[in-house]
Amino acid sequence: MRLFPKRQAKDTQNKTPKERLISDKFQFNLAESTLPINDDTIIQNVDSDFSKTGMVPYKETMPAASLFFVESLLDAYAAEGTVSAITLDFLEVGYKDAETSGKTKKKKKSNNVSPILDIMDSFAITFTLDRNYLHLPQVIAEYFLNVQNSDVDYQGRKDYIQIILDFYDNNYGEAFKDLFGVRPSESVSLPSEEEWRTKYTEGEKIQVIAETRENEMDSPAVHEDEAQTDASQPAVSSDTIQDSVDNNVQGSLEIESKAPVQTLLTDNQEEPTNQSSSLNLSSEHYASDFSRPAQISNGLDSVFNELDSLDRLVEVTPSVYDLQNIPSVSESNEQYVLSQLDQKKKEFNESRLRAQQTLNLSAQQKMGDKISEIKRELSDKFAKFDLSHNARERAEMVIKPIIEKELKEAKEKASRDIEANAETLRQQENQRHNVALQEIDANLLVKKKQSDQDLSSEFDRKEFDRIDQSQRKFEVEFNQQKAEQLQSASSQLLTELKVFAESLQQASNEFMTELINTQNDFLAKYEEQQRQIHVEAQKREIALRAVEIEKGKSANLRQELQEKDEQLADALVSITQMKNNEAALQGENRSLKANQVSPEQLSALSKSSDTAFTFKDFLEWQKSQVEIQAATNKKSKGKAPKIVGASIVALALISAGGFGVKAYSDSQSNNARLQKQIDSKNAELKASASQSSSTPKEVVQNNQQQSNETSASSNQQVDRPYQALDDSLKRNSLDIYRQSFADNKLGDDSYRVFRVGQLLNQQSSRDEAVAVAKANPGYNQTLNRYLGIS
Numbered sequence: 001m002r003l004f005p006k007r008q009a010k011d012t013q014n015k016t017p018k019e020r021l022i023s024d025k026f027q028f029n030l031a032e033s034t035l036p037i038n039d040d041t042i043i044q045n046v047d048s049d050f051s052k053t054g055m056v057p058y059k060e061t062m063p064a065a066s067l068f069f070v071e072s073l074l075d076a077y078a079a080e081g082t083v084s085a086i087t088l089d090f091l092e093v094g095y096k097d098a099e100t101s102g103k104t105k106k107k108k109k110s111n112n113v114s115p116i117l118d119i120m121d122s123f124a125i126t127f128t129l130d131r132n133y134l135h136l137p138q139v140i141a142e143y144f145l146n147v148q149n150s151d152v153d154y155q156g157r158k159d160y161i162q163i164i165l166d167f168y169d170n171n172y173g174e175a176f177k178d179l180f181g182v183r184p185s186e187s188v189s190l191p192s193e194e195e196w197r198t199k200y201t202e203g204e205k206i207q208v209i210a211e212t213r214e215n216e217m218d219s220p221a222v223h224e225d226e227a228q229t230d231a232s233q234p235a236v237s238s239d240t241i242q243d244s245v246d247n248n249v250q251g252s253l254e255i256e257s258k259a260p261v262q263t264l265l266t267d268n269q270e271e272p273t274n275q276s277s278s279l280n281l282s283s284e285h286y287a288s289d290f291s292r293p294a295q296i297s298n299g300l301d302s303v304f305n306e307l308d309s310l311d312r313l314v315e316v317t318p319s320v321y322d323l324q325n326i327p328s329v330s331e332s333n334e335q336y337v338l339s340q341l342d343q344k345k346k347e348f349n350e351s352r353l354r355a356q357q358t359l360n361l362s363a364q365q366k367m368g369d370k371i372s373e374i375k376r377e378l379s380d381k382f383a384k385f386d387l388s389h390n391a392r393e394r395a396e397m398v399i400k401p402i403i404e405k406e407l408k409e410a411k412e413k414a415s416r417d418i419e420a421n422a423e424t425l426r427q428q429e430n431q432r433h434n435v436a437l438q439e440i441d442a443n444l445l446v447k448k449k450q451s452d453q454d455l456s457s458e459f460d461r462k463e464f465d466r467i468d469q470s471q472r473k474f475e476v477e478f479n480q481q482k483a484e485q486l487q488s489a490s491s492q493l494l495t496e497l498k499v500f501a502e503s504l505q506q507a508s509n510e511f512m513t514e515l516i517n518t519q520n521d522f523l524a525k526y527e528e529q530q531r532q533i534h535v536e537a538q539k540r541e542i543a544l545r546a547v548e549i550e551k552g553k554s555a556n557l558r559q560e561l562q563e564k565d566e567q568l569a570d571a572l573v574s575i576t577q578m579k580n581n582e583a584a585l586q587g588e589n590r591s592l593k594a595n596q597v598s599p600e601q602l603s604a605l606s607k608s609s610d611t612a613f614t615f616k617d618f619l620e621w622q623k624s625q626v627e628i629q630a631a632t633n634k635k636s637k638g639k640a641p642k643i644v645g646a647s648i649v650a651l652a653l654i655s656a657g658g659f660g661v662k663a664y665s666d667s668q669s670n671n672a673r674l675q676k677q678i679d680s681k682n683a684e685l686k687a688s689a690s691q692s693s694s695t696p697k698e699v700v701q702n703n704q705q706q707s708n709e710t711s712a713s714s715n716q717q718v719d720r721p722y723q724a725l726d727d728s729l730k731r732n733s734l735d736i737y738r739q740s741f742a743d744n745k746l747g748d749d750s751y752r753v754f755r756v757g758q759l760l761n762q763q764s765s766r767d768e769a770v771a772v773a774k775a776n777p778g779y780n781q782t783l784n785r786y787l788g789i790s
Contacts, residue, residue: 031063
């Protein structure tokens with residue numbers, strides 16, 4: 001009957017097995033197994049030992065191997081200190097009838113075909129070969145108790161394990177006992193069904209307690225001597241534990257602990273008192289034997305106390321930067337780089353201290369959790385040990401059958417003796433009468449009953465005494481086993497704790513090292529960055545000084561421009577006066593022409609008058625002449641005076657007209673000459689202004705636009721079409737002004753402001769020119785003079 005699902009084998013159907021098998025019901029196939037190393041030296045050594053002991057060597061059965069060969073092989077690996085994951089191909093084999101090669105489903109048996117040895121079940125048993133490994137029965141039992149199969153209950157698993165161990169016991173029991181002190185069937189203690197069901201349901205690993213005994217105990221005295229010998233051995237020192245950890249952990253870690261690791265079991269435990277080999281023990285000696293469990297309990301408490309003292313075993317202490325306490329300075333200061341580095345180092349020191357607190361707190365918490373887990377594991381393990389190792393129950397189990405057997409034999413013997421004695425009395429008293437015989441029979445019954453009662457009382461006392469004696473023996477034995485297992489388990493768990501602490505220390509140190517390296521790299525880059533900032537700041541200072549110098553030059557040029565603007569304004573006022581005179585002369589010229597004054601008359605009139613003769617004088621003279629002519633006409637009442645008067649008027653007008661034409665011609669030539677001078681002066685001023693303003697702009701651009709005022713002015717010049725306006729003003733046109741400068745904001749140019757105001761005054765109205773002057777304060781001096789605004 002197959003209890004567990006069979007692993008899929010290669011080419012097992014309708015074929016004889018390729019693996020070479022031995023006749024053992026349970027065996028291993030090492031060809032499908034995974035052993036620690038590929039080197040066959042250990043296998044050869046174990047095989048050689050097998051040959052010397054008379055067992056079948058592995059080289060004759062390979063790849064099949066017996067249970068004890070694999071047991072010896074794993075024990076040799078463990079003795080070498082090998083730590084590795086192991087997978088063993090565990091086989092259950094048996095005989096089955098050979099099958100014919102027919103195609104039908106039903107096969108007929110042949111009487112001429114012998115049954116063949118074949119694989120019935122195969123299992124891949126995987127485990128870890130380390131210091132926790134003890135022997136194969138423990139591995140096999142744990143595998144079948146943990147294998148997932150809901151169809152097989154606890155009893156089925158237990159029975160199957162017992163079948164394997166019985167086979168191991170019957171075939172290799174003595175060899176196994178020589179190696180471990182117990183037979184395979186006695187080498188494991190299975191958990192209870194309730195415990196198995198709880199862990200199996202919750203998915204927890206089910207562990208099996210392995211039993212070993214170095215030497216058989218023949219008497220309590222022998223056991224006591226062994227206990228005293230073990231107790232006299234020195235406790236495991238912290239140096240020994242540390243050396244063991246260093247052998248299993250690659251590399252070395254620097255661990256700073258609050259307190260040194262103490263020994264696992266101290267020498268303060270009291271040695272057990274000497275016991276007598278006599279079966280009759282006194283009550284005082286009996287009490288001394290029972291002091292051992294208290295000592296074990298104290299040993300577990302001392303382990304717990306020692307574990308509690310190790311919660312601060314891991315502590316990280318980072319290095320910090322030395323600070324110079326340099327105060328903050330400006331970027332151009334010579335101490336700027338050192339000041340920035342000092343501030344950054346201070347920040348990194350604070351971050352390291354925070355990381356130290358976090359890492360130490362986390363490590364302390366994790367160590368506390370690990371210690372609690374170890375304490376729970378120790379408590380559970382030895383609580384289970386106590387439950388499964390009841391000395392009273394074991395003593396009763398061993399002694400009661402013996403006492404019952406002895407009681408039965410004693411009763412049988414007493415009955416035979418009494419009956420024999422009675423038979424003798426019957427023969428002696430055969431001649432006596434029936435009364436005597438009845439008396440004898442009655443006495444026989446009484447004596448037999450009394451004898452039964454006396455023997456029962458006697459053997460009850462014997463049973464009690466021997467059970468007490470056996471109980472003390474088993475208690476000493478169990479206490480010794482418990483002490484040994486406590487020492488082994490505590491040593492192992494403390495080693496695991498130290499390995500865990502070292503790994504935690506390594507992780508913490510790696511984190512802190514990475515943090516320090518990152519900060520050092522950042523400081524190197526940060527120093528170079530601050531140096532560049534320092535250099536750029538020095539360059540900006542030099543540039544700003546150059547800007548200040550250029551600003552001084554610009555101010556001087558601006559003063560010169562203002563002075564030239566004043567000169568230009570005076571010239572424009574003169575031009576304006578001349579244009580006004582020109583307009584007056586043109587009006588006089590038109591009047592002369594209207595009065596038909598000939599040039600000759602005008603010339604004669606001008607020659608007869610002084611040089612201050614004006615057109616107004618001419619009009620006054622003409623008026624007087626008209627009045628004279630009117631008076632004459634009244635007197636003469638003829639036409640001739642009219643002709644004479646008209647001729648005189650015409651002569652005067654012609655004379656005046658000639659004078660006006662001459663004055664107009666002179667005015668035009670003077671205006672043209674002055675306009676050329678003004679245009680030339682304006683060109684020089686604009687060229688000078690353009691050259692003076694370009695230098696500050698270049699300086700500002702080279703220094704990344706340090707002045708907001710200059711930047712705003714530059715943006716304004718880009719946005720408004722000043723050049724197009726200047727070009728239109730040269731053509732005496734206000735089209736661009738009307739289109740783009742309705743707000744009268746004409747920029748920082750006094751000449752532009754003046755030209756727009758001048759053209760508005762000439763072509764439109766004086767009010768618009770005044771509005772332009774008011775909208776451009778600081779650049780309207782020339783226009784104000786032109787308009788007569790004080």
